[in-house]
Amino acid sequence: MAKINSNYQKLQAGYLFPEIGKRVRAFASENPTAKIIRLGIGDVVLPLPDPILDAMHKAVDEMGKVESFKGYGPEQGYDFLLQAIASHFKSQGAEVAPDEIFVSDGSKCDTANIQEIFDIDNVIAVTDPVYPVYVDTNVMAGRTGEAENGRYGKLVYMPTTSGNGFDPELPKGKVDLIYLCSPNNPTGAVMPRSSLEKWVAYAKANEAVILFDAAYEAFITEPGLLHSIYEIPGAREVAIEFRSLSKTAGFTGTRCAYTVVPKDIKARNAKGEEVSLHSLWNRRQTTKFNGVSYPIQKAAAAIFTPAGEKAVKANIAYYMENARIIREGLKGAGFTVYGGVNAPYIWLKVPGNLTSWDFFDKLLRESHVVGTPGSGFGTHGEGYFRLSAFGIRENVLEAVARIKSRLKP
Ligand code: PLP
Numbered sequence: 094m095a096k097i098n099s100n101y102q103k104l105q106a107g108y109l110f111p112e113i114g115k116r117v118r119a120f121a122s123e124n125p126t127a128k129i130i131r132l133g134i135g136d137v138v139l140p141l142p143d144p145i146l147d148a149m150h151k152a153v154d155e156m157g158k159v160e161s162f163k164g165y166g167p168e169q170g171y172d173f174l175l176q177a178i179a180s181h182f183k184s185q186g187a188e189v190a191p192d193e194i195f196v197s198d199g200s201k202c203d204t205a206n207i208q209e210i211f212d213i214d215n216v217i218a219v220t221d222p223v224y225p226v227y228v229d230t231n232v233m234a235g236r237t238g239e240a241e242n243g244r245y246g247k248l249v250y251m252p253t254t255s256g257n258g259f260d261p262e263l264p265k266g267k268v269d270l271i272y273l274c275s276p277n278n279p280t281g282a283v284m285p286r287s288s289l290e291k292w293v294a295y296a297k298a299n300e301a302v303i304l305f306d307a308a309y310e311a312f313i314t315e316p317g318l319l320h321s322i323y324e325i326p327g328a329r330e331v332a333i334e335f336r337s338l339s340k341t342a343g344f345t346g347t348r349c350a351y352t353v354v355p356k357d358i359k360a361r362n363a364k365g366e367e368v369s370l371h372s373l374w375n376r377r378q379t380t381k382f383n384g385v386s387y388p389i390q391k392a393a394a395a396i397f398t399p400a401g402e403k404a405v406k407a408n409i410a411y412y413m414e415n416a417r418i419i420r421e422g423l424k425g426a427g428f429t430v431y432g433g434v435n436a437p438y439i440w441l442k443v444p445g446n447l448t449s450w451d452f453f454d455k456l457l458r459e460s461h462v463v464g465t466p467g468s469g470f471g472t473h474g475e476g477y478f479r480l481s482a483f484g485i486r487e488n489v490l491e492a493v494a495r496i497k498s499r500l501k502p
Contacts (some may be wrong), residue, residue, distance in 0.1 A: 094243050097349070098233065098235075099108065100232060100233050100234065100235045102231060102370070102491070103232050103237070103238075103239055103240060103245075104232050104233070105240050106501070108469070109135075109225075109326070109466070109469035109470075110134065110143070110181045110233070110467070113133055113404045113453070113463065113466075114479065116453070116454065116457065117129060117131075117457065117463055120457050120458070121205075124461075125445055126269055127461045128461060129457075129463060130461065130462050130463065130484070130488045130491060130492040130495075131463045131484075132419075132450070132462060132464055132480045132481050132484055132488075132489070132492055133463040133464050133465045133479075133481065134249065134465070134481070135278065135293060135340070135437070135438070135479045135483055136483060137292075137339070137340060137343045137345050137408075137412075137483050139343055139408045139411060139412075140236055140343065140346075140484055141343050141347065141392070142342075142404030142405060142407070142408065143322060144339060144395050144398060144400040144401040144402065144404055144464075145342065145343075145392045145395045145396060145401055145404070146392070147390060147395070148391045148392050148394065148395035148401075149389070149392035149395075149463060151391065152387055152388035152390075152391035152392070153388045154364070155278040155387070158419040160324050163387040163464040165383060165384065166384045166385075166390070168378050168379045168382055168383060168384050168385060169192070169194070169195050169378065169384075170195065170196025170351070170384065171196075171199065171386065171387070171389075171390050171394075172191065173204070173391075173394050174390045175191035175192070175194050175196070175198055175396045175457050175489075176191050177394045177397035178191070178194050178196075178351055178397070178479075179191040179194060180397070181397050182321060182323065184250040185320045185321055185324070186318075186321075186324045187321035187323035187324050188323060188329070188354070189321075189323060189353050191354060192351055192352050192353060193355050193371065194352070195352045195353075195354065196349065196350075196376065196384070196385050196390060196393070197350050197352060197380055197382065197385065197402060198282045198348040198349065198385050199337065199349075199350045199420070200306065200308045200336065200339070200349070200350040200352075201226055201346055202350075203232040203335050203352045204224075204226055204227060204230075204272075204304065204306055204335050205226050205229075205330075205332060205374045206230075206269070206381075207335075207352070207378070208230055208231055208234055208311070208368060208374040209229065209302060209375070210306075210374055210377055211269070211270060211302070211360065211364075211375060211424065213235055213236055214236075215236065215269035215270050216247070216249060216268045216269045216270070217231050217236055217237070217247075217248055217268065217269070217270045217271075217272070218248075218249040218250075218268040218270070218271070218272070219248060219250060220250075220251045220252075220261050220273070220274070220277075220419070220466060220471075221250040221251065221252050221253065221471035221472055221473040221474070222253065222272075222279055222280065222470030222471035222473055222474035222477070223272070223467065223470060223471050224274055224279075224306065224470075225305075225470065227243070227272040227304070228248065231248070232245065233346075236248075236484075237473060238304075242472075243418065243470050243472050244453040244472060248267050249266075250471070250472075250473075251264060251278070252473045253473065253475050254276075255269060255282060255429075255442070257430065257441075258282070259277065259280045259282035259283070259330070259432075260282065260284055260288050260429065263291065263292070263295050265426060267299045267301075268299070268301055268331075268386070269302065270298075270301065270302050270304060271292065271295075271296065271301055271303050271304065272304045272306065272445070273292065273303055273305050273306065273469065274305075274306040274308070274314060274348075275306075275307065276307075276312055276435050276436035277308065277309075277377070277432075277436065277438075278343045278430055278436070278438055279307070279432050279433060279438055279440060279465070279467065279470045279474065279477075279479040280431060280438070280440045280477075281432015281434070281435070281436040281437075282431065282432060282436070282439050282440075283313060283318050283435045283436065284319075284492060285350065286318075286319050286324075286325070286341070287412060289325050289328075290325055291326045293302050293322070293327050293331055293332065294327075295332065296331035296332070297327060297331055300360075300361070301331065301357065302331060302332070302333065302360060302370070303322065303328075303331055303333070304332075304333050304335070305322040305333065305334045305335065306335045307320065307322070307334055307335060307336050307341060307351075308319060308335065308336065308337040308339070308340065308424075309436050309437065310336065310341075310342070311340075311341040311405070311409055311437060312409060312412070312436050312437050313435040313436075314413055314433055314434060314435055315434060317400070318340075319433060321334060322334055323353070325341055325464050326435055328422055329358065329360060330355070330357045330359075331358040332351065332355075332356055332358070332379035333352065333354050333355075333358065333370070333374075334352070334353045335350070335353075336351050336353075337349075337350040337353075338350060338351075338393055340428045340437065340483070341396070341405060342396045342401075342403065342405045342408070344393070347389055347392065348385070348389065349385055349389050349390065350394075353372045354370055354374045354375075354376075355371065355470060356371045358370045358371065375447055376469075377474045386468065397462050402475050405500070406450050407412050411419065411486070412482045412483060413482065414486075415437075415482040415483075415484055415486060415489045416432075416434070416436075416437055416438075416482035417433065417441060417461050417494055418434040418486075418489055418490060418493055419433060419439045419480055419482060419489060419492075420432075420433035420439050421450065422493035422494075422497060423439070423441060423480075423493070423496065423497075424498070425497070426496060426497040426500070427444075428441050428442065428444065429441065429442035430442075431449070433482065437481060437482040437483060438479055438480070438481055438482070439479070439480040439481075439482065440467070440477055440478070440479055441477065441478050441479075441480065442476065442477060443467070443476050443477060443478050443480075448466075448475060449466030449467045449468040449469070449470065449474065449476060449477060449478055450465070450466050450468065450474055453466045453478070454498070456478075458499050459499045459500050460492070460495040460496050460499050461495065461496060462496060464478050464479060464480045464481075465478070465479040465480075465481075466478060466479075467479060477499075
């Protein structure tokens with residue numbers, strides 16, 4: 094009989110969202126008249142803006158004519174989109190060449206797949222709490238050892254809590270691969286320039302690689318904060334950056350993202366020689382990926398036109414106003430809240446001695462509002478709770494009003 098990859102049996106149950114679903118279904122069947130408001134899962138609700146939709150329609154029509162039909166495209170993405178993305182980076186103060194950009198169908202896949210080009214014995218550092226994809230894909234690859242009390246023996250965990258301003262400290266020893274996410278899911282925190290400088294210096298000194306997930310960079314509202322790690326001098330030699338159009342432009346269902354692997358970044362082979370990560374990732378993508386569809390890439394390119402940019406900014410402003418309503422509403426009700434200024438997530442301190450799951454149940458029972466227990470993102474997420482700003486305004490207003498009137502911290 095064939096044998097399985099037994100690393101899969103080291104995965105901890107995909108417990109968080111199925112368990113939320115189970116508890117919400119049970120509550121709904123016992124309380125059929127309750128109007129439940131979901132601020133749990135981070136999925137967008139606003140439709141695609143017109144300039145983006147128009148570009149997609151036009152591209153679909155092109156596929157119906159022999160003279161403009163497109164078959165397989167370049168695995169890395171069409172040049173029109175790569176050029177538009179490179180110009181966008183330039184406008185943000187980051188130097189990225191079009192052929193250093195790899196267009197894909199999502200940052201989930203890219204942040205999951207990137208570990209494939211690295212040796213099995215690399216030491217991996219992740220924040221705690223963390224976006225679970227970074228951890229689980231390294232478990233599947235066999236880099237983490239077994240889990241004990243929710244933690245894998247061979248991973249280096251970097252606590253990010255109110256104690257350190259949700260800004261992870263450098264590891265005590267040497268690590269090889271560092272996953273950073275800023276603006277952060279779930280804490281909503283943004284790493285300041287000084288921290289990113291510190292991480293780039295650490296990576297250089299330790300020959301480490303930073304895997305920088307900037308899926309939420311478009312939600313940064315405060316001036317002076319960095320959108321790209323490449324705004325830091327020297328980062329091109331140590332960092333790979335991931336960006337997604339999912340939340341930025343309502344592409345969670347449409348699917349389009351991009352990853353930057355600069356030509357300057359190297360890692361060593363078994364003989365100790367330096368090897369280009371750009372060529373390894375290019376080899377990986379050309380072998381395993383056949384590109385994002387033409388109509389979707391045309392729609393994505395429209396995001397970077399003046400009309401597209403304006404429309405996308407309006408949607409982001411809508412979500413960030415939701416974030417403000419949640420943050421200020423809860424603060425006014427006496428809760429301690431973090432995030433929600435430069436990220437669409439509000440990370441609140443669970444009141445009293447309740448666990449994250451206790452608070453989940455209380456919020457659902459008393460306010461009929463669904464959020465996400467912080468403990469689902471890691472041991473140091475215990476005692477916290479995530480609310481998402483991706484909601485229809487009237488639901489957000491009602492959720493906050495209910496929490497204020499029915500729930501006391
Ligand atoms: N990275 C982070 C931190 C996320 O929160 C998400 C989605 O929730 C992703 C990546 C994945 O995004 P995509 O829809 O592009 O796969």
